[in-house]
Structures are given as structure tokens and as C-alpha cells.
Amino acid sequence: MTALPNDGGVHALLTACRIVSTDPQERARAAVDRSGYVPGSIPDGVVYAESVDDVVQALRLATRHRVSIVPRGAGTGLAGGSSATAGTVVLDVSRMNRILSIDPVEQQAVVQPGVLNADVNAAASQHGLFYAPDPASTAICSIGGNVATNAGGMWCAKYGVTRESVLSLQVVLADGRILKTGRNTIKGVSGYDLNALLIGSEGTLGVVVEATLRLRPKPLHTATVAAYFADAPAAAQAASAIVEARIQPAILEFIDGATLAAVDAMMGTDHSSRGNAFLLAQTDGYGALLEQRVLVEAITPFATSVEQTDDDARAAELVAARRNAIPALQRLGRVSIGDIGVPRNRLAEAVEGLAEISKRTGVKIFVIAHAADGNLHPMVVVGQDESITEGPAKAALGEMFRLARRLGGTLTGEHGIGLLKQEWLEEEVGGLSLDLQHKIKAVFDPLGILNPGKGI
Ligand SMILES: Cc1cc2nc3c(=O)[nH]c(=O)nc-3n(C[C@H](O)[C@H](O)[C@H](O)COP(=O)(O)OP(=O)(O)OC[C@H]3O[C@@H](n4cnc5c(N)ncnc54)[C@H](O)[C@@H]3O)c2cc1C
Known part of the structure; x- marks a missing residue:
């Protein structure tokens, strides 16, 4: 991973954020996901966000001090996407884990990013509804991570992957500005579809702090x-x-x-x-x-x-x-x-x-x-x-x-490119597409501080 060189910036960030840890054990835990990949070093610290303000503050500081940030949900990823090394700071949003509302008439749930996938389904089922994207890791993975990887699961063949079930997002950009994408209606074509772009972007374009999810009627049989x-x-x-x-x-x-x-x-x-x-x-x-x-x-x-x-x-x-x-x-x-x-x-x-x-x-x-x-x-x-x-x-x-x-297929159906599959990406998508993707990344994150070296 290519973290930005920084001179004391990490220290300044960790000193100013509300809840941080530099404990070696917590940093070692935040260094790995479930891919089996073991990085050669551990991140410099972990910032725990409990609110949108915490995320905004961390990213403003990261921009000011040029610190590389690795967004982290539940750490169950299988592509090395949330793994982190020395020179980076992990931004852990797993404590932002509240279901903010469920509207059974509109069949929507508004959730924070750290809510576990299974918890959304447990809450939805009280209203005879369900949330369709169901990774096998449903009990241990977070909605923010699902959005960032466009996660799939067993029901996706019929009901679609995460992208088909996320109506809108609130995302904190690298400089701390808050972007809203998508809409809360079933249909809508105003402007480019930034919601779809953010979904599957593996924490490289922004940090998801709220998601409005589409629920569906639970099949009776x-x-x-x-x-x-x-x-x-x-x-x-x-x-x-x-x-x-x-x-x-x-x-x-x-x-x-x-x-x-x-x-x-x-x-x-x-x-x-x-x-x-x-x-x-x-x-x-x-x-x-x-x-x-x-x-x-x-x-x-x-x-x-x-x-x-x-x-x-x-x-x-x-x-x-x-x-x-x-x-x-x-x-x-x-x-x-x-x-x-x-x-x-x-x-x-x-x-x-x-x-x-x-x-x-x-x-x-x-x-x-x-x-x-x-x-x-x-x-x-x-x-x-x-x-x-x-x-x-x-x-x-x-x-x-x-x-x-x-066979006319793809490198990754649902786990993402992360860190572990990058060398084959260009062969699949082509040089022109990859070049445009790097330019899009630069628009969202001109300093390259968000999850550097991952995804594209
Ligand atoms: C036993 C097991 C079974 C699994 N089965 C499936 C399966 O069936 N289908 C499937 O798709 N996956 C599966 N996975 C993989 C994994 O659970 C998913 O990729 C899941 O979406 C990751 O969520 P997470 O919260 O753990 O994310 P993390 O591992 O914390 O992060 C994954 C990526 O998302 C980014 N990220 C996390 N939170 C945010 C946020 N709030 N904003 C921006 N970026 C963020 C990280 O930077 C990283 O790039 C499985 C994993 C395990 C261990």
C-alpha cells in the first residue's frame, strides 16, 4: 500500500480527534480483514467515529495534515480492502450502529454505516419486510462495508445486489464535505448516478455515514x-x-x-x-x-x-x-x-x-x-x-x-478488488476505463488520502 509520507501529521490528527487508540493490539486488529492477507506492518492509530461530526473532523484533519485514511466497517472483507499498514490511520465507523428509522409504508430503512446486515433484517422482519442483499457474513458484516463492496449474497440472484437496494447515501468526502447521493423515490434520473458510483468504490471516494435502504415484502411462502x-x-x-x-x-x-x-x-x-x-x-x-x-x-x-x-x-x-x-x-x-x-x-x-x-x-x-x-x-x-x-x-x-x-466473465463478482486483485484489473476493464477511473478518483479525493492503493 502506498501511504502518503507525512511528517507529524498523524500525530496532529490523533491528538485532535475525539476517540482514538494507539494501542498496538487495537492497531494490529485494525490492520487485517478476513482475506487471510497479513500486511508487513500495522497502522499508526485508529480513530473511532461515533457520529457524522467525528467522521467530518477526522477527514478535515486528514486533508489538512495529508494523512492516509483507511475506512473500516466490521473488517470482514475478503480482498484486503480494509487492511492497513504503517503511515495510515484507520477510521473505524463500527460504533455508528443505529437503525435511525424504518418506514413500513415506503418500505425503507435509514441506517448508520456500522449497523450489521443481520440487524437490518431482524428489524425489517418486525414489519413483514426484508433487506435482500444477504452476504453469508450477514451476522458479522456492516452495511457501510456492504455498500463499499457492493456486496451480494444468496438472495441476490432474484432480488439483486446491494446497488439494487440502496436508494440514497450520505457520504463524507476526503475534505470533510458532506455529499448526498441518490433519492428516496423508486425512480429518478436527475443528473449522473453518483449513488451507483459510490456503491462498490471500496472506501476510495468517500466514507458512507448514512444509507437509505430499500426493503421488500417478506415472501409468505x-x-x-x-x-x-x-x-x-x-x-x-x-x-x-x-x-x-x-x-x-x-x-x-x-x-x-x-x-x-x-x-x-x-x-x-x-x-x-x-x-x-x-x-x-x-x-x-x-x-x-x-x-x-x-x-x-x-x-x-x-x-x-x-x-x-x-x-x-x-x-x-x-x-x-x-x-x-x-x-x-x-x-x-x-x-x-x-x-x-x-x-x-x-x-x-x-x-x-x-x-x-x-x-x-x-x-x-x-x-x-x-x-x-x-x-x-x-x-x-x-x-x-x-x-x-x-x-x-x-x-x-x-x-x-x-x-x-x-469464459466471458469477471475477476470479482462481489468481494471487490481491494488490495489483492489489482494486478488483473486493467486486463479486464481496459486501459481507457482505468485511466478514467483514476481521474474520477482524483476529482473526489485530489490528495489521494482515502484508502490509497486499493480498488483501482
Ligand atoms: C465468512 C464470510 C462470508 C462472506 N460471504 C460473503 C458473501 O456471501 N457475499 C459478499 O459479498 N461478501 C461476503 N463476505 C465478505 C464481506 O463480509 C463483505 O465484503 C462485506 O461487505 C464487508 O463488510 P465489512 O463491514 O466487514 O467491511 P470492511 O471489511 O470493514 O471493509 C470492506 C471495504 O469497505 C470499505 N468500507 C467499510 N466501511 C465503509 C464506509 N462506511 N464507508 C466507506 N468505505 C467503507 C473498506 O475501506 C474496505 O475497502 C464474506 C466474508 C466472510 C468472512
Whole structure:
């Protein structure tokens, strides 16, 4: 990371801000996210913001003293986006964690950035509503981080990613000015869409201090299917068959056999005894059972075993298998999490390509995927003392990216570029696009103090 050189500026900032820590343990905690990346040093301090004023003050001081700032939510990112090194100060907004209002008629929630994703859903459900973007990390990640990474999740295939559920934002710019983006109406085309630009900008353009979220009516009915397959390509073919059947499951998740075994080992379940690959599907709404029937017809020719349920408790157990896949693998070693996206009808080719990469590079690749939108998470697991940014793990990540490109896909579906995927970005977006993106960054943050070296 390239922090600005500064002479005493950090000290001046940390002295003037209201709540700060220079405790080495807190700085070390703020140095890392959940990507497994270990930076070579720790930030100079942590500023804890409890209000918009705290953020404004920190950024005004950062501008005055030319201090690099790393915005931080819950620190669950998987791309090194909130990792921080010496010469930078972390601006932690996790204490700004209040739900300010919920309007059940307009179906909107206004929240501070540190509110956890699951807490928004718990509050919305009191009104028969839900917030659709549901990362597997829902219980531990913040809305500000979700906005900054344009996070996705299981329900996104049907309801869209974060960008489709954020109506407006309040953002503090690098110099401390407060920008409002978007609007609180469902439609609106006045001016350029700065709301969409901010979403997914990985803390490089401004610090999100408030978000107005779009809520949706909670489906009254859901129907769940757990299908097991002899191998991963058969499951991927079944997923493509569901897309071809022109139904729209709310959830369609893929887990390969090795990951399933790790989930079983952690949770005491026995999924892996039923097949070497797993598809979890959920249909919802008034036609849930009808759609479930079409879905089962589409996948049965490929499956070895199919379980159907409309029991909420059993459905929750099946969904838990997917939600726990990443923690289950993290018990096996350090995990480098890929996040490639491919056109949905190329899922089977992607799964086969990943198996080839594993064979060629000799690294073990576990695969889970949001099958309905073609977003795969190939995961390389290495020993606790091995690097995920160098050596075989890095080589495998590069190969995965090239595979995605060959299949007409993308480097990252939902985790972002962060620090760890930058070297492949230009190849995907092109030199002209990247040049324009750097110019946009310079308009928002002329001194380059916001999350330098991340995102673009
Ligand atoms: C077990 C596990 C499962 C996961 N599953 C998913 C998944 O299904 N889908 C998915 O999309 N992700 C998933 N993730 C990744 C992660 O949870 C998301 O990227 C999440 O959006 C990060 O939120 P955070 O609050 O932890 O952000 P952080 O890690 O704190 O920050 C992430 C990025 O956002 C920036 N940022 C944070 N807060 C703000 C703010 N208020 N203003 C401006 N910038 C800010 C940071 O600078 C950084 O660049 C998973 C992670 C784990 C550990």
C-alpha cells in the first residue's frame, strides 16, 4: 500500500480527534480483514467515529495534515480492502450502529454505516419486510462495508445486489464535505448516478455515514430443495437446467464434495454421505410450490438424490450448510477466496476448468458458488504459515482469473478488488476505463488520502 509520507501529521490528527487508540493490539486488529492477507506492518492509530461530526473532523484533519485514511466497517472483507499498514490511520465507523428509522409504508430503512446486515433484517422482519442483499457474513458484516463492496449474497440472484437496494447515501468526502447521493423515490434520473458510483468504490471516494435502504415484502411462502450429485459437473449442469427452465429461484447455491465434507466436520451434519456435490435451491412467493415442482423436474435427471421441504426449520438447517462453508474451510488452513463470475450457462465449464487448474498447479481448490448468477468462490486452502499473496495460492488466483476471462466473465463478482486483485484489473476493464477511473478518483479525493492503493 502506498501511504502518503507525512511528517507529524498523524500525530496532529490523533491528538485532535475525539476517540482514538494507539494501542498496538487495537492497531494490529485494525490492520487485517478476513482475506487471510497479513500486511508487513500495522497502522499508526485508529480513530473511532461515533457520529457524522467525528467522521467530518477526522477527514478535515486528514486533508489538512495529508494523512492516509483507511475506512473500516466490521473488517470482514475478503480482498484486503480494509487492511492497513504503517503511515495510515484507520477510521473505524463500527460504533455508528443505529437503525435511525424504518418506514413500513415506503418500505425503507435509514441506517448508520456500522449497523450489521443481520440487524437490518431482524428489524425489517418486525414489519413483514426484508433487506435482500444477504452476504453469508450477514451476522458479522456492516452495511457501510456492504455498500463499499457492493456486496451480494444468496438472495441476490432474484432480488439483486446491494446497488439494487440502496436508494440514497450520505457520504463524507476526503475534505470533510458532506455529499448526498441518490433519492428516496423508486425512480429518478436527475443528473449522473453518483449513488451507483459510490456503491462498490471500496472506501476510495468517500466514507458512507448514512444509507437509505430499500426493503421488500417478506415472501409468505418458501419451498426448499436439497439435491445431491455424483460429481460437481453434474450439479453445475443441473443449475444450468434450472436457468433454462425459466424459473427464478431466490436461492441457488452450489457446494462441491470436499467443501461439503468440511461443513459436515464443523457442523456434525452428514451431507457428504449423500453425494459429491450439492445444490441448495429455494423458491419463494405465492408460486413457491409450483416453482419448486418445475425446479425438481429440471434437476432430477442429473441428481442422485433430491430432498424437498417447505418446513422452515429444515430449510434453515440446509441454508446453514452454505452459510458455514467459508468458516468450515478456514478451520483447515489459510484460505485464499476467489470470486470469479461467469455467464450462467458456462458454470459447468468453470467448475471443470477449476479442477484442471487444481491438477496443473497442484493446489487444492474447494468450490462454492452462487449458481443462479454464475458467481463462483473457488477457494485455495494453504497451511497457516504459507502465504496467500505469493507462491501457489497467487498462481492459482491468476489462473482462475484467466479462466473467467476465457469464459466471458469477471475477476470479482462481489468481494471487490481491494488490495489483492489489482494486478488483473486493467486486463479486464481496459486501459481507457482505468485511466478514467483514476481521474474520477482524483476529482473526489485530489490528495489521494482515502484508502490509497486499493480498488483501482
Ligand atoms: C465468512 C464470510 C462470508 C462472506 N460471504 C460473503 C458473501 O456471501 N457475499 C459478499 O459479498 N461478501 C461476503 N463476505 C465478505 C464481506 O463480509 C463483505 O465484503 C462485506 O461487505 C464487508 O463488510 P465489512 O463491514 O466487514 O467491511 P470492511 O471489511 O470493514 O471493509 C470492506 C471495504 O469497505 C470499505 N468500507 C467499510 N466501511 C465503509 C464506509 N462506511 N464507508 C466507506 N468505505 C467503507 C473498506 O475501506 C474496505 O475497502 C464474506 C466474508 C466472510 C468472512
